[in-house]
Every structure is written in structure tokens, then in C-alpha cells.
Amino acid sequence: xxxxxxxxxxxxxxxxxxxxxxxxxxxxxxxxxxxxxxxxxxxxxxxxxxxxxxxxxxxxxxxxxxxxxxxxxxxxxxxxxxxxxxxxxxxxxxxxxxxxxxxxxxxxxxxxxxxxxxxxxxxxxxxxxxxxxxxxxxxxxxxxxxxxxxxxxxxxxxxxxxxxxxxxxxxxxxxxxxxxxxxxxxxxxxxxxxxxxxxxxxxxxxxxxxxxxxxxxxxxxxxxxxxxxxxxxxxxxxxxxxxxxxxxxxxxxxxxxxxxxxxxxxxxxxxxxxxxxxxxxxxxxxxxxxxxxxxxxxxxxxxxxxxxxxxxx
Amino acid sequence: xxxxxxxxxxxxxxxxxxxxxxxxxxxxxxxxxxxxxxxxxxxxxxxxxxxxxxxxxxxxxxxxxxxxxxxxxxxxxxxxxxxxxxxxxxxxxxxxxxxxxxxxxxxxxxxxxxxxxxxxxxxxxxxxxxxxxxxxxxxxxxxxxxxxxxxxxxxxxxxxxxxxxxxxxxxxxxxxxxxxxxxxxxxxxxxxxxxxxxxxxxxxxxxxxxxxxxxxxxxxxxxxxxxxxxxxxxxxxxxxxxxxxxxx
Numbered sequence: 001x002x003x004x005x006x007x008x009x010x011x012x013x014x015x016x017x018x019x020x021x022x023x024x025x026x027x028x029x030x031x032x033x034x035x036x037x038x039x040x041x042x043x044x045x046x047x048x049x050x051x052x053x054x055x056x057x058x059x060x061x062x063x064x065x066x067x068x069x070x071x072x073x074x075x076x077x078x079x080x081x082x083x084x085x086x087x088x089x090x091x092x093x094x095x096x097x098x099x100x101x102x103x104x105x106x107x108x109x110x111x112x113x114x115x116x117x118x119x120x121x122x123x124x125x126x127x128x129x130x131x132x133x134x135x136x137x138x139x140x141x142x143x144x145x146x147x148x149x150x151x152x153x154x155x156x157x158x159x160x161x162x163x164x165x166x167x168x169x170x171x172x173x174x175x176x177x178x179x180x181x182x183x184x185x186x187x188x189x190x191x192x193x194x195x196x197x198x199x200x201x202x203x204x205x206x207x208x209x210x211x212x213x214x215x216x217x218x219x220x221x222x223x224x225x226x227x228x229x230x231x232x233x234x235x236x237x238x239x240x241x242x243x244x245x246x247x248x249x250x251x252x253x254x255x256x257x258x259x260x261x262x263x264x265x266x267x268x269x270x271x272x273x274x275x276x277x278x279x280x281x282x283x284x285x286x287x288x289x290x291x292x293x294x295x296x297x298x299x300x301x302x303x304x305x306x307x308x309x310x311x312x313x
Numbered sequence: 314x315x316x317x318x319x320x321x322x323x324x325x326x327x328x329x330x331x332x333x334x335x336x337x338x339x340x341x342x343x344x345x346x347x348x349x350x351x352x353x354x355x356x357x358x359x360x361x362x363x364x365x366x367x368x369x370x371x372x373x374x375x376x377x378x379x380x381x382x383x384x385x386x387x388x389x390x391x392x393x394x395x396x397x398x399x400x401x402x403x404x405x406x407x408x409x410x411x412x413x414x415x416x417x418x419x420x421x422x423x424x425x426x427x428x429x430x431x432x433x434x435x436x437x438x439x440x441x442x443x444x445x446x447x448x449x450x451x452x453x454x455x456x457x458x459x460x461x462x463x464x465x466x467x468x469x470x471x472x473x474x475x476x477x478x479x480x481x482x483x484x485x486x487x488x489x490x491x492x493x494x495x496x497x498x499x500x501x502x503x504x505x506x507x508x509x510x511x512x513x514x515x516x517x518x519x520x521x522x523x524x525x526x527x528x529x530x531x532x533x534x535x536x537x538x539x540x541x542x543x544x545x546x547x548x549x550x551x552x553x554x555x556x557x558x559x560x561x
Binding site: 101132182189237251 | 324326327328329330332339350351406407408411433435436437438439440441442443444445446447450451452455467470471472473474475476477478481482485492527528530531534535539541542543544545546547548551552554555556558560561
């Protein structure tokens with residue numbers, strides 16, 4: 001049976017997370033069909049059709065899907081669910097919002113945030129914020145799966161799938177979109193950034209975080225923080241990387257003035273390369289760092305900015 | 314209006330979890346247990362809504378072993394009015410929890426269910442959404458702001474890239490994110506008072522729900538250990554190393 005991937009997009013462009021989810025879907029049950037639900041989202045459907053491994057793109061165009069509300073979207077997925085052996089979405093805030101509704105209506109468990117497909121019915125997923133990895137087997141029922149996209153490579157844009165319009169499903173009308181306030185930052189989001197630079201209590205003030213902003217601008221990185229820095233009021237809560245904040249796995253994570261409490265390590269230790277800059281050479285962060293620099297951050301960070309500048313960043 | 318607040322007993326977020334030697338799970342013996350931090354935020358929000366006169370009664374409910382009573386007591390000490398404990402040993406999957414909560418909702422008829430967006434043990438992030446689906450109620454997940462007004466609730470949600478606000482018809486499910494509030498500490502007099510608040514004990518069978526897990530945990534492993542890194546002597550050397558790896 002084919003698998004269905006719920007495309008993540010903003011009605012104009014397809015998010016990279018979708019291409020990675022297609023890779024996971026191909027490993028569970030090929031061919032892959034994609035569901036693009038949105039409003040005036042033709043460009044998204046075109047992009048989806050180009051992904052290798054995608055055989056068909058279903059497009060449901062309706063005002064009801066313009067903002068990704070869970071209630072109408074889940075109803076739409078359910079209207080085509082019978083044709084598929086697996087239904088997947090990226091483990092983003094929208095995938096996490098919609099897919100459990102689908103699973104519950106199908107009376108099947110959801111398998112959240114898979115890191116790997118061991119076999120078509122066996123998956124690896126993190127528990128305890130990645131402090132343990134569970135291998136779970138889902139036998140004898142439809143797989144409803146969200147995918148930690150940092151763990152999969154994107155499908156190449158070499159395909160040429162057919163695009164098929166489908167009718168919108170009935171909407172119960174119990175939820176309405178009021179508005180949104182998207183961070184108009186030039187910087188990437190924490191959860192999808194390739195590079196993250198985070199500050200801890202060692203930053204001493206919110207003002208000092210601007211030093212990290214300048215490095216972030218050079219590296220096109222996102223800026224994060226440890227819980228200690230958030231609790232101290234240096235930066236808002238949405239900066240928080242850690243077990244109770246955001247769990248991230250960028251290519252490069254630079255921890256500045258962060259000691260490395262368990263809480264924080266749980267949220268970032270799956271990063272590919274970790275750099276720690278801390279004046280305390282005994283800080284636990286150095287035990288997980290690929291590159292450690294024992295130095296006063298107030299000297300090292302301006303130096304880093306200069307050094308990057310010298311090399312054309 | 315009644316608010317129902319499901320609370321889960323989990324390993325305290327400050328404890329370093331250890332995988333059991335036989336790889337069947339993580340070690341829960343002699344480990345400090347606490348209320349799931351996101352659920353604590355849910356309890357706090359329900360109490361604030363009650364203080365504003367929007368909610369009249371708060372029912373805290375937990376599904377778990379006998380000791381989950383302590384988790385309910387914590388909610389009662391914070392300000393919830395009464396508790397329900399559905400006794401269940403071992404793993405109860407989110408779908409089964411949602412089915413039990415659905416049955417409780419049908420009996421209690423709350424106007425609002427407010428709960429953590431996820432539990433920090435299994436990290437599923439499913440139960441609220443599943444409950445909403447089973448009841449055919451709307452959902453406001455990952456809430457950073459909740460405004461109750463008449464028969465509706467406006468929920469500001471933390472989404473990737475910013476905030477989204479939705480307007481939901483009550484009854485509805487709200488799941489909490491970190492920024493919603495800062496939970497209070499229970500005062501000593503309130504802890505004493507909480508001991509007298511009623512906790513009703515139930516079993517899954519009372520609600521006719523089968524809680525047998527559907528997923529089979531094949532094994533639980535430690536994550537791959539990170540290789541010991543190197544110390545660099547200067548910022549220039551650090552940048553050299555990073556350039557070598559190709560990440561910058």
C-alpha cells in the first residue's frame with residue numbers, strides 16, 4: 001500500500017521538512033502520495049510533484065485549509081486515509097497538531113518523532129527528551145507517524161508526479177483562525193536552523209545576547225538560550241533549548257557560557273557538532289562538546305566575530 | 314463552568330534517566346517523581362481562570378499507579394477542588410488515556426479540558442489532540458495565552474516561526490506550552506487543606522476502556538554516546554576546525 005505525506009507549507013512554498021518526511025515515508029511503504037491542503041497553493045503542489053519518490057500529489061484547495069487548522073485538516077486526511085498503509089507528517093507544530101487527531105479517529109496509536117525506520121513496522125524514537133531511544137513495533141494496523149526531520153535526508157527534486165485535485169472534506173466549523181504573528185526575523189527558526197548559537201547564565205544580561213546576535217547574523221544561525229538564562233530573565237522563554245524547551249539537532253551548536261545542566265543537554269546533544277565556550281574547564285558541557293574553548297566569553301565572542309569577519313563571513 | 318485538568322506522574326525533570334541493564338525501559342526504582350511540568354502549567358492556568366471567575370470548579374485527574382494520588386494532591390494543594398484517580402499500572406498509551414478521559418468528560422461534562430502539551434517521559438504530544446478528536450471538540454494546542462469569553466475560548470498558540478491565534482467553540486481542549494504562565498508553589502496551609510479534598514478512585518474497567526498497549530517496545534537503549542572532543546587553544550583554531558568540517 002502507498003503511504004501519504006501531509007505537506008507542510010505556507011501556501012506559497014513547500015517546507016524542506018516535507019522532503020525529509022518523504023524519505024521516511026519511502027522507507028515505510030512506497031510509493032508515496034502527497035497531500036497538499038491549502039488555499040491558492042498551486043506553487044506548493046508543483047514543488048511537491050518534483051520530489052523523487054512521490055507518485056501522486058493530491059491537492060485540496062479551500063479557505064478552510066488556509067491556516068492549517070487541525071479540525072478541518074484532520075477531517076480531510078481521514079477522507080482519503082482508507083487508501084494508505086501509512087500516513088506521515090513532519091514532527092513540526094503543525095504535524096503534531098493534526099496527526100494525533102487522525103490516529104485517534106482511526107483508532108490506532110501514533111508513533112511520534114521517529115528517528116529511523118528499522119523495518120516497515122519498526123521504528124526508533126526518542127523518549128525522555130532523547131536520553132533514551134525506544135525501538136517500537138507497530139504490527140497489524142495503519143501507521144500514523146510524525147518524523148523528526150533532522151534525522152532524515154531530503155528527497156531530491158528530480159521527480160515528476162501527477163497532480164490530482166480532490167474535494168475538501170466537510171468542516172464542523174468549531175474552530176476559526178483569528179490571526180498570526182510570525183517572527184519577522186531574518187534568522188532561521190530554532191527548530192529548523194542549521195546553526196544555533198546559545199547563551200547561558202554566563203552571558204550575565206540580556207544586553208550581552210546582542211554579541212551572539214552578531215555572530216548569528218554572520219553564520220545565518222538562530223539564537224537560543226539555556227533555561228538558566230531564561231529564568232534569569234535575559235531572554236524570552238521561546239529561546240529556551242532543553243528538555244522543557246525546544247529540542248534541537250542542528251549541524252552546529254555553539255554553547256556560550258552554558259555549564260551543561262542535564263535539562264539543557266537533553267535538548268541539544270543530538271546536534272552534529274557541538275562547540276562549547278566556557279571559562280570553567282570542568283563544566284559538564286565540555287563532555288559533549290566536539291570542540292571546547294576554555295576562555296572568558298567576553299573576550300572570546302568579540303574575537304570570534306572578528307575572526308569570522310576576517311574570513312569573509 | 315467546570316475545568317478538567319489531567320495530570321501525569323513522571324520522573325522529575327532534574328533527574329538523569331538511566332536505561333535499565335536489560336534494555337526493557339528506564340529505571341523508575343527509587344527515582345524522584347513529580348507532576349509533568351506542562352501539566353503544572355495547566356493546573357496553574359485553570360486556577361487563574363477560576364480566580365477570574367471564568368471557571369467554577371477544577372477537577373484534577375490522573376491515570377497511573379496508586380502513587381499518582383500524590384500528583385493529584387499536588388494539584389489540589391495548588392488550588393484544584395477535587396481529584397479522580399484511574400488506577401492503572403504500567404504503560405498506558407496516549408490513545409488509551411484519551412479514551413479514558415473521553416469517558417470522564419462524558420460523565421463530568423467540563424466546558425474546558427486543559428492539559429500539558431506533552432509528558433516529558435514518553436514525549437508523545439498526542440493525548441490532548443486525540444481526546445479532542447474522540448469528543449469531536451476543537452483544540453488549541455501549545456497555548457501561550459488563553460482567553461475565555463462566553464461560550465468561546467481564544468487561544469494563542471506557539472507555532473514554528475511565531476504565534477497563531479484561534480477561536481474555539483466550547484467545550485474545547487487546550488494544551489499548554491511553556492510561556493503560558495509560571496506555576497505557583499503550594500503554601501503550607503493549602504497543602505494541609507488539600508489533604509481533606511476528595512479523590513475518587515476508579516479503574517479503566519469502570520469506563521469500559523481496554524488499556525492494553527498496542528505498540529510493542531522491542532527495546533530501549535542509551536543514545537549513542539558522543540565521542541570525547543578536543544580542546545582548542547584559540548578562537549582562530551576553533552574557526553579552522555569548523556571550516557575543516559564544512560559546517561560553516
